[in-house]
Amino acid sequence: MYDPKRVAERSNSRPIFAIPATKSAFESEVYQSNESVRRFKPELDTIFKDVMPTWYRYGMEAGLNPIAGQIEATTFIGDAVQNAALGKIKVGDAINQIDEQLRFQVEMLSR
Numbered sequence: 001m002y003d004p005k006r007v008a009e010r011s012n013s014r015p016i017f018a019i020p021a022t023k024s025a026f027e028s029e030v031y032q033s034n035e036s037v038r039r040f041k042p043e044l045d046t047i048f049k050d051v052m053p054t055w056y057r058y059g060m061e062a063g064l065n066p067i068a069g070q071i072e073a074t075t076f077i078g079d080a081v082q083n084a085a086l087g088k089i090k091v092g093d094a095i096n097q098i099d100e101q102l103r104f105q106v107e108m109l110s111r
Contacts, residue, residue: 004028016040016085017078019048036086067105076101 007025011018015036020026026048031037037044071077077098084094 005030012037014078014082016044017081019044019052040085067102067109070105070109071102074101 004024008028008031011020012034080094080097083089
């Protein structure tokens with residue numbers, strides 16, 4: 001599961017949105033050769049070296065709930081973040097897309 005190549009390949013499936021959690025995967029040729037990673041290398045280096053070691057990283061500590069399951073099972077957040085990072089949409093549009101989808105998920109689950 002933590003084989004550097006596999007971790008890098010998983011991160012490369014969502015470049016910019018997903019950053020490898022391990023140093024070996026982050027520094028691997030598989031990850032570093034990705035076109036988007038090369039394009040944003042200075043920013044990703046800063047995030048990996050200066051932010052991740054000191055920032056509290058969290059997941060589903062409170063237990064799974066329906067909205068968390070929908071967020072994990074869909075790609076709407078990652079798609080919006082990645083499209084904004086790659087300049088395909090404006091940041092404000094990405095925020096609006098995420099907000100719209102979160103509201104939709106909450107509405108669907110409250111029915």
